[in-house]
Amino acid sequence: MSESFDAVIRNGTVVDGSGSEAYTADIAISGGVIHSIGKVEGTGRTEVDATGKIVTPGxxxxxxxxxxxxxxxxxxxxxxxxxxxxxxxxxxxxxxxxxxxxxxxxxxxxxxxxxxxxxxxxxxxxxxxxxxxxxxxxxxxxxxxxxxxxxxxxxxxxxxxxxxxxxxxxxxxxxxxxxxxxxxxxxxxxxxxxxxxxxxxxxxxxxxxxxxxxxxxxxxxxxxxxxxxxxxxxxxxxxxxxxxxxxxxxxxxxxxxxxxxxxxxxxxxxxxxxxxxxxxxxxxxxxxxxxxxxxxxxxxxxxxxxxxxxxxxxxxxxPIGMLIGLDLSVHPFKFHPSYMQIKDLPLAERVAIMRDPEFRKKLLSEEPDNEVAGPLGMVHVHLSQQGFQLGNPPRYTLEPERSMRFEAERRGVSNFEVALDWLLEMDGRNLYAAPGGNxxxxxxxxxxxxxxxxxxxxxxxxxxxxxxxxxxxxxxxxxxxxxxxxxxxxxxxxxxxxxxxxxxxxxxxxxxADRGLLAPGMRADLNIIDFARLDTCLPETIWDLPANERRVTQHAQGYVATMLRGEFTSLSDQSTGATPGGLVRYKNAA
Missing domain, CATH: 3.20.20.140 (Metal-dependent hydrolases)
Structure with missing residues (x-):
């Protein structure tokens, strides 16, 4: 009688986390751990065909x-x-x-x-x-x-x-x-x-x-x-x-x-x-x-x-740094007197006002209010004038032709003018990057x-x-x-x-000691990834924190599945709603 498992992932390209070369194998999972890797003869209550996909540890x-x-x-x-x-x-x-x-x-x-x-x-x-x-x-x-x-x-x-x-x-x-x-x-x-x-x-x-x-x-x-x-x-x-x-x-x-x-x-x-x-x-x-x-x-x-x-x-x-956007914490006009008068308006209304030629001219003629901004605010303003277009999908390399400085010199305008144009793209939802490290x-x-x-x-x-x-x-x-x-x-x-x-x-x-490696006895935390399709999506602003506050999030494509403790938490780049995770207590203490 063939053995039965909670799940079997078939014919994936296993990249096991050890640094060793990839190989093709099945992975059998029972009780939240990896039972075996190789040719699995038994069946799983859930069977996943991972042909052409890579399988990695979580x-x-x-x-x-x-x-x-x-x-x-x-x-x-x-x-x-x-x-x-x-x-x-x-x-x-x-x-x-x-x-x-x-x-x-x-x-x-x-x-x-x-x-x-x-x-x-x-x-x-x-x-x-x-x-x-x-x-x-x-x-x-x-x-x-x-x-x-x-x-x-x-x-x-x-x-x-x-x-x-x-x-x-x-x-x-x-x-x-x-x-x-x-x-x-x-x-x-x-x-x-x-x-x-x-x-x-x-x-x-x-x-x-x-x-x-x-x-x-x-x-x-x-x-x-x-x-x-x-x-x-x-x-x-x-x-x-x-x-x-x-x-x-x-x-x-x-x-x-x-x-x-x-x-x-x-x-x-x-x-x-x-x-x-x-x-x-x-x-x-x-x-x-x-x-x-x-x-x-x-x-x-x-x-x-x-x-x-x-x-x-x-x-x-x-690179490590900031994202700049009209709906984010930082952008180069945040402390300009004209912008501060409209800062609490809905995004669509702010964008309409900022596209007005007279308002644009006034905004670009101003300097940020140092007293309101404070030292850290002025650092942020300075950094936000040295950006790179992210693009969609985002790219994090720093080719000069993608920089604000290059675009300003090409057009014969100030960095501020380029920043304003970038910020108003996508109806004010565009973001650009201002890296400070790497x-x-x-x-x-x-x-x-x-x-x-x-x-x-x-x-x-x-x-x-x-x-x-x-x-x-x-x-x-x-x-x-x-x-x-x-x-x-x-x-x-x-x-x-x-x-x-x-x-x-x-x-x-x-x-x-129980994770980070695809091997028998290790935790069944893993990813099935369409490597050719893998990419980040453009960051976006959502309002789902307590007090209906904002945060930036970022999706991905190419994650066919993510499994935690033997349960799928994500399928086809979408959350399943499962929450099998919990507290990890360090176990080797005296």
Whole structure:
């Protein structure tokens, strides 16, 4: 009698996540795990013909900010539009636990200022049914999602929980404070936290304009967090480093890139040695310090080789920056006096007014109101004047002829005039990109160098954050479509490596031993992909957050199916509505 299975995927091209070459096989699934791979003689209650399609593990996005979404909703989009079956939240030291009732507004202010999640959304959406981190984990364990969720315990929440108002004032943690922070990290990991997260990025400020409390942390405080991982014997240390900070350029100029990077990596080495755990830090080719990433890659390799540490730069496969649009948080006319008079009108009415020749002339003659914009607003205005047309479907390379500057010079007009024309296309729904990182090469060669580094993992999609001007959670589709399929020449990345970067490499780094690989006994989290048809769709604005607030989302085409825990969550690029996902608790802690 032939064996029966929950599902059998037939004749797919298996790219198993290990980095090994693809092969053709059937995959049998039972009880939410992979039963066997090869020639499956039995039958499945569901049979899927994957002939001509690639079958991959579900993708693991280790850098998201769905910290609020997991408390009020069950869909983690747009990440799950792009083959993601596991997300990690709590990144950059931001989150909502632990938190005393009197401190809730402090954490909301930080998330609003740093991650562009409107206060109204959090006020309406967060249920606050927890105080301690274990209570937060217990709350999440009662919920279900269309992806699994792992949680980093956020440094900002720990600091505020321990120090209260002192966390944002004097900035110095006492020995007693440090002892409590160590205990809280250990408690969190023992409750299932995947690690601890912090940031050294000086531009991280709350919506009140004050620098984020965890950015003030000194070496002793960071080592106190590391000791918490050591006590619990588990987790990873995630950090946003100074080397991606715009405000660090003066310091880098004084020290030189090589010495600056060495000092940063020395700190990371010490953290990793004290914790005995892996450490991951974000890395990009910064436009304000070009080439620094190459020093970081070399120094990371040296430190790992000489000290046995597991330090992993977290890199990104395309430019990092903002989307610019009339319905988004950022565009170059946002703080022009004429525009501010019409900013609250419906989009169609604004577009009609902005197309009027007299209004257009007046708008283009004005300067932004610096006082209203504030320092960060003026940075955004500046960046929004240096854009690239995305196109539809979007393309993330940076050929000069697609730039605002090129178009302005070709037409003999200002960048502002080009920006206005771009914004009014598609009845005001057009978007363009204003990248600030990974912009060193029109064909993204620097990204390719980072992706191919043996220590690198892929992250920084920021799903759930910057809801008014970022849609980078679509990066898995870019990594596969551009780098593994469309890219030509030496810079091309093999399909097995691309899938490895999206799955097993991240699972291994974050201690998720049950996923990221297509093999018997592993979780039945997988994608069936029409590789030839795979592409991103143009980002769009939707209004589905609590308090009827806006966010940017982005669909994809070519995902024939996505399966989570043996259940299909997506078919033919459309959600099935299934939510078999839940909380992932770290399992190797003492």
């Amino acid at each position: 993708f693991i996005d280790v850098h998201t900010h769905y910290d609020g979404h997991v408390t009020w909703g069950d869909t983690l989009r747009p990440s799950t539009h792009h083959g993601v079956t596991t997300v990690v939240i709590g990144n950059c030291g931001l989150g909502f636990a632990p938190c005393k009732p009197s401190q809730r507004d402090m954490l909301v202010t930080l998330m609003e200022g740093i991650e562009d999640i409107p206060r109204d959304v959090m006020t309406a959406g967060l249920p606050w049914k927890w105080e301690t981190f274990p209570e937060f984990m217990d709350f999440l364990s009662s919920r279900s999602f269309d992806a699994d969720v792992a949680v980093l315990v956020p440094h900002a929440a720990i600091r505020v929980y321990v120090m209260g108002e002192r966390a944002t004032s004097d900035g110095i943690a006492t020995p007693e404070d440090l002892e409590q922070m160590t205990a809280l990290v250990a408690e969190a990991v023992r409750a299932g936290a995947i690690g601890v997260a912090t940031s050294r990025h000086y531009l991280d400020c709350g919506s009140d304009g004050k620098q984020a409390p965890h950015v003030k942390a000194n070496r002793e405080e960071l080592l106190a967090l590391a000791r918490g991982l050591k006590l619990a014997n588990g987790g990873i240390f995630q950090v946003i480093p100074r080397m991606v900070d715009f405000l660090a350029q003066e310091e880098i100029g004084k020290l030189g890139q090589e010495q600056f990077v060495k000092e940063e990596l020395d700190l990371f080495r010490e953290i990793s040695e004290v914790s005995g755990r892996p450490l991951t830090y974000s890395l990009m080719d910064s436009s304000w310090v070009p080439g620094l990433y190459a020093h970081a890659l070399r120094e990371t390799q040296r430190v790992n080789d000489e000290h046995g540490t597991r330090i992993k730069p977290q890199v990104f496969p395309r 912009v060193g090469s029109p064909t993204l060669d620097d990204c390719g160098v980072m992706l191919k580094d043996p220590n690198a993992i892929v992250g920084l999609g920021d799903g759930g954050a910057h809801s008014g001007f970022v849609s980078d959670a679509s990066f898995p589709t870019t990594l596969l479509g551009y780098w593994a399929r469309d890219r030509k020449g030496e810079g091309k990345i093999s399909l097995p490596l691309a899938v490895n970067l999206l799955s097993y490499r991240n699972a291994e780094a974050f201690g998720m």
